[in-house]
Amino acid sequence: MTPAIASQSSRDGRIVLVAEGVDKRYGGTHALRGVTIAFRAGEIHAIVGENGAGKSTLTRVLTGATGVDAGHIQVDGAAHELRTPLDGQRLGIRMVHQHDTLVPNLSVTENVLLGHLPRAPRTGWIDWRAAHGLAAALFGQLGWPELDVRQRTGALSAAQRQIVEIAKAISIEPRVLILDEPTATLAHQDIERLFAFVRRLRDRGTAVIYISHHLDEIFELAERVTVLRDGALVGTLPTAQTDKAGLIRMMVGRAIEDLFPQRAPPAPGHRLSVHGLARTGAFADVSFDVGAGEIVGMYGLVGSGRSEIARCIFGADLATAGTITWRDKPFAARSPKQALGEGIALLTEDRLGDGLVRGMSIRDNASLASMAAISRWGVLRKNLQRGRVEEQVRRLAIRPPDIERNVAALSGGNQQKVVLAKWLLTDAKLLILDEPTRGVDIAAKRDIYDVIGRLADSGIAVLLISSDLPEVLGMSDRILVMREGRLVGRFGRAEASEERLLASASGLH
Amino acid sequence: QQAPKRDATIGIVTLQMRAPYFVAMVRALEAEGAKRGFKTVVADGGGDAAKVSSDIEDLLARGVDGLIMNISPLESLPGPMAAIKKAGKPVVLVNRKLTGGEYDAWVGVDNRVIGTGVGEVIAKHMGGKGVLMMMRGGPEDNSTGNARRDGVLSKVKDTGIQLLMAPEFGKWTEDGGIRVMEDMLAKHKQINVVFCENDSMCLGAQKAIADAKRTGEISVVGFDGQKSAIEQIVMGTNYIGSGQNSPSVIARIGVERMAALLAGQKVEKDTITPVVVITKENAASLLDPNSPF
C-alpha cells in the first residue's frame, strides 16, 4: 500500500528472479522451449522477438498467470510454483499487461487501489478521502499529477488507461515490474515521462522487465536485452555490446534492410477531399486531400483527434460540420456499411475492442468485412473464402498459418495482422489505416509496408495514421500533423524530419 | 344498510385469468351483474396469492360496494379477509370456500360429493376390476383437485379396481394431459379408465389414447363439465363422464347473494349447487352451445 517512492534500496545487481528451463505448450504450439533467463535487481532487462516468439507467454509464466510444462521459477534463490497471478503478486512480481485489465465502471482511484483500499482504523469502512489522496500521490510520483483520480476509468483515453495500468502495478512496491509493450498507446512526451519513472524505479532496486517492438527504446532504456525466437532463447547480452542491426539479425535470423519500399510516383485518379470537417469535442476545421496512389501520413500526439477524423470519414461517427468529396461527388457516410459500399475502409486502432471477434477463426475474422463479395445469393462460397484468406495469411506471414485457428489464441502481433487482412480483403479504393503496425515485429512490419506500398502503386489512396515517427516518415508522400483537434502542419516528403514533426505536433515551433 | 343501489360497483377478484374455467366464471359474473344493473371491475391475481391480496386492497381503495371472489384453489386468506371485514364491505365467495369463515356468502360445488358421484360412474363402468389411472393437476397443495380425487377414491377403494397414480402433474391443461398420458401409455400395458381432475387434462389424455390407438380399451372421465367434454360425452366416444362445476350456475346464485347483501338482507351463508354428474344419459340436456366454457 505504500507508494513506490517510499523505500530507498540500492542497485545491488542481485539476481531476484530466474526462469530455468521453462517449457510451455499450447496444444500443438511450442510457445517456450527450455528458456533459462535471470533478472537482476536494479536493472532494466529488455525482451525482444518476433510476433509469437513467446514474450507474452514468458511474462505469463513469470507472474503465475499460466503454469509451466517443465522447468521452474526461482524467486530470491528459492524455487516457487506459481499457479495464479496472485502467487506472483505476493512475491512482489507485478505486471502491466499488453491488454486492458481495468474495471470501466469504477473510478481511477479504485482501480489503482483495487483489493487494498484504505479503511478507517476503527470502523473498518473504506476511507474514500484517504483513498483519493493515496491515488493522487501515486500519479504525482509517476509524473502524471494532472490525472483526475475521481474520474470513471471507462471515460479515459487509451493512453490514460495505460497510465492507470502502470499506477496499478506499482501501487504496491514491486520487486519485479514487467511491462509488456507499455508504449504502444503512449505519445512521445508520455513515453519520456514513463522512462523517467522506470529509471527511478530501477535506481531504487526494482528489477524491470521491458518488452517492446521499438528497438530504439530498448537502447535508450535497457541495460541488457534477451532475444527470443520461436519460443527459444537466442541470447542475452548487454545493450552496449550490440546495435539495432545486430538485434534484428538475432530476432529474425537475417538482416532487414530497406524497411520501407521504393515507390512509384502517384498517378492521377479519384481522390478524397475533406473541407472544414469538425466533430464537437474531438476536432475542428480539418481540410486535406488524399489522391489515388498516394500515401498521406497523419501524425500527432495521442488524443490529438486523428482517430476521430478517420471514424467520421468512415461513418462510424458522424461529423458535426464540414464536407467530404470522394471521387468527385459529395459524400457523407452515415454508417460504415455505406462507406464500405463507396470503397472506403478503416482499420481501427483498438484491435481487441473493435477489431476482432474473439472466439471466431482467422477465416471468419478476415472475411468479415468482405462477405458480400464472397457470397452468392447470401450464401458464402467457402472455397473462394478459404483461398482469399489463405493468400492474406501468406502475404502477411500470419503465424500459425492455420485459418481455422481461433484468433484469441494468436499472439498480439498476429492478431493485428488478421485485422489488417480483413481490410485488405475489402478491395477498398481508399484505405484508412489507424496505427496499422501497433505491436507488430520488425520483419512483419516490413511485409506490411511492402503490401501498403504495392497497394498505393496499384492506385489505391492511403491515409496512414500513426504515432510511429519512422513509419510516418518512411511511408508517406505527404504528412499532416494534428495537435489538439486542429490540423497544424503539412509537410512534403522532402521537408519532413523527426524534429520538425515533433515540434509541430507538440506546439514547440 | 340502505335499499339496494342499482348502480353499485362490484369488485370481481379472480385468482387468474389463464384457465378457461376462470375466464368463464368472470364472464358469467359480469353478465349476471349487468343484468341486475351493477357495474363490475375485474382484478386478475395472475395466479399469485399476494397479488390477489393487493387486488383486494386496491378494489377497496377504489371504493367498490362489494366483492365477489373466485380464488380457488387458495384455502384461506386471513389477512385480506380481515381487511375486507374492516372496510365493512360484503364479500361473496364463488367456487372455493375459504376456511376460517369471515365471508358473508359462499356458492359452489362440493367437489368431494360430486367426486363421489363420478366415482360411482367409474366403478359401475369398470365392474369392480381393471386399472384406474388418475391424473392430477397439481401442485401438491391444490385442495380442489385433492377433494375431487378423494371423492372418486371413496367409491373405488376396497373394490377389485387397481389404482395407478400418474407421477407427473398434468398442470390442468390439454398439453399437460397429453404429455403425461403418453408416458403412462408407453409404460403401462393395461389401463381401463383414466380419471383427470379436470376436463382440459382429460381432453388431452383422450388425444394421446387415440394416437396410441387404444381408444377401444380406455375410457376417460373428467371434471367441470367443459363444453368440449360434454360434446364428447354426447357423441358417445370413450369420454364417459364428468362432474359438473358450472360457472354460469354458480355465478347466477353468487350475484343473487350479493344483491341481497347490498340490499341489507340476510342471506344463506353456504350454498352448494345441485350435484350433477354428467353421463351420456343427461349430457345432451346440459350442453349449451353458446357457453364460453
Add this chain to the structure above:
Amino acid sequence: MTASDRPAETAAPKDSRALFSARTLGIELTWRELIPVLCFFLLLTVAATFTDAFFTERNIGNLLRQIVANGLISLGMLIVILTGGIDLSVGSVVALGGVLFAGVADRLGIPAALAAAVTAGTLAGLINGTIISRFRLQPFIVTLATMGIIRGVVFIYTESPLSPRHESFRDLGAALVGPVSMGLLIMLACYLAASFFLNRTATGRATVAIGGNVEAVRLAGVNVPRTITIAYGLSGMLSALAGAILVSRLGIAQPSLGAAYELDAIAACVIGGAVLGGGSGSVLGTLFGVFTLGIINNLMNLLGVKSFYQELVKGAVIILAVLLVARGRKS
C-alpha cells in the same frame, strides 16, 4: 436423427465438424459438442437399465413427438443467444401461433392457417428485434414486456380454447411419415436449415459474430440492427411454428399455452454449450440439449418419480449436465 447425424460426409473433414456448429473453431468446439452427446448416452443407458418401457417403439415415438415443440423454440432461442440476446416472449408467441392456427383453420384451411400463424409469429419477433436493435434496449427487459403484451393480444383474440373441426387439423402434429411424426421431420428440417444459415450465409456468420464483438461487426459494414432483427424474427417464426404443431397435436388451442416455455428453451441451449451473452453455442449442441431435457421428463414418468421430486431431480440433472459440459470445455 440418423440421417442428419452425418450430413457433411462430402465436405472436407474440417468442415464436417462445423456444419452443425455455430463456430468454426478447432478442438475446443468438438469438445463442447462431444460432452453433451456423452451426457445424452449416459442418460440413455440409465434409462435402459432402470425401465424396460423406455426402449419401446411406442415410447421412443412419444419422446420424438414430445421434443418437437421445445426443439423448435430452442433453435430460435439459440440464434438469439448467439447474438448476445435472449427471447423471453417465445412462450407467448407459441400461444399466438397456436390460436391463430386453430382460429384460421376452419375458415381458410390448414395451409392458410399455418401461414397466418407463422407470419404473425415472425412479425412479433421482428417487432422484438426492431425495438431491441434500434433503441439499443436490453433484450431481457424488452422481451419480458412483449411476453406480457403478446399474451394480452392472444387473450383478446380468444379467451376460451378453440377446437377446430377441420378433419386434417391434427395431421401437422400427429400424422406419421414412415416411422416418425410430421412434426419431427419439420423440426429436423429446421435444424438443418438453421445450421446452414449460421455457417454458410453472410447474415448467419454476422449473427454469430455479433455475439462476439458487436462493434467489430458494425465497423465491418454489417447492418447490425437488421441482423439482430432477423434473429428475433426467426425466433418468433420458429416459436409460432412450434405453437401450430403443438396445437395440432393437442387438437385444441388454449390461449394460456406456452407459459414458462422460455425456461426450457434456454436450458436446452445452455446444456448444449451455449453461453448467454453470446459468442458461443451450436445447433448440434442445442439438439442434444433438447433431447436431454425431453428424456429427463420422459424418464421420470416412466420411473414413477413423484411429482415434486421431479422438479428436484430435473434441477439436479440440469446442474450436472452443465457441469459436465463446462468440464469438457476446459479440457
Add this chain to the structure above:
Amino acid sequence: MTASDRPAETAAPKDSRALFSARTLGIELTWRELIPVLCFFLLLTVAATFTDAFFTERNIGNLLRQIVANGLISLGMLIVILTGGIDLSVGSVVALGGVLFAGVADRLGIPAALAAAVTAGTLAGLINGTIISRFRLQPFIVTLATMGIIRGVVFIYTESPLSPRHESFRDLGAALVGPVSMGLLIMLACYLAASFFLNRTATGRATVAIGGNVEAVRLAGVNVPRTITIAYGLSGMLSALAGAILVSRLGIAQPSLGAAYELDAIAACVIGGAVLGGGSGSVLGTLFGVFTLGIINNLMNLLGVKSFYQELVKGAVIILAVLLVARGRKS
C-alpha cells in the same frame, strides 16, 4: 435516509449523490438515477389526474405495503446483477422463507420463525453462489435449476398451506409503526444497509467491480468466489425475508407462493438503470423501479383496466420506462 445522503467522501467522485449508487461515475450516473425518478413522478401525476382514489391515505398505505416484497427481492437481485449474475431462484426462496416462517411460528414463536426463514434463505443463496463461483457455471442455468430444486424442497416440507394461529403472526407484515407498516420500515432499513455495503465496505466494492471486469478483480487479489457467494447469499436472505413478511401479511403460507417473482424483480432493477451482465445499477434506481412497477399495478386496478389489457399496458409501460432511462443515459 437524510443523514447518510451527504457523507464526507464516498466511492463516487466529488459527489454525495452516489451514496445510493453502486457505480462511481459522475454525471452519467446522476442522469440514470434522475430519469426513473422523473418517470415515477410522471406516473404519479397521471395517477392523480385520472383517479381520485390514488392519493388517498388508504391507497398510499396499501401501495407502501404492496411493494415491500418486490422491494426486498429486487434489492437482492440488484446485488447479484451487479456481479454480472442473475438469480432466478428468488421466487422459490420466497416460498421457502414463507413456509418455514409459518411452520416454525406456532412451535417456537415469531423471532425463532423469522430466524429460521432467513437462515434457510441465506443458505439457499450461499449454495447458489458456491455452485456458480466455484464451478464457474452460468448463473442463469444454475439458479433455474435450483429454482426447481428449492420448490421441490418446499413441497416436501409441506404439501398443503400452513396457517399458524400465533396471535402476533400477522404483525411483521401488517402491523403499523406510526403511519407506515413494519414491513416497509424493514425494507427501507435493508436499502440503507445495502447502499452502505456497496459503497463503504471492501466486499461491497468488490461486488460492484466484479460486474465490470472480473479478471481485473481477481488479479487484484480479491477472493472472487467468496464475493460472488456472498452476493447470492444476500439475495437468498432478502428473498426469504420477503417471503416471511408476505406470509405474515397474507396470514397463510402457500408452498406455491412466489412463482415468477424473479421477473418483476429483474424488471425493477432494469427500470432502475441496472444492466444485466453487470457494471451498472444503483440502489436508489432500483427503489424507484420497484415503486414504478407497484404503481402500475395499483393504478390499473384503480382505473379498472380490463384484465387482458392490463398485461398489455404493463408491458408497454415497462418498455417506455426503459426507453426513457436509456435516453437519459445517452444525454
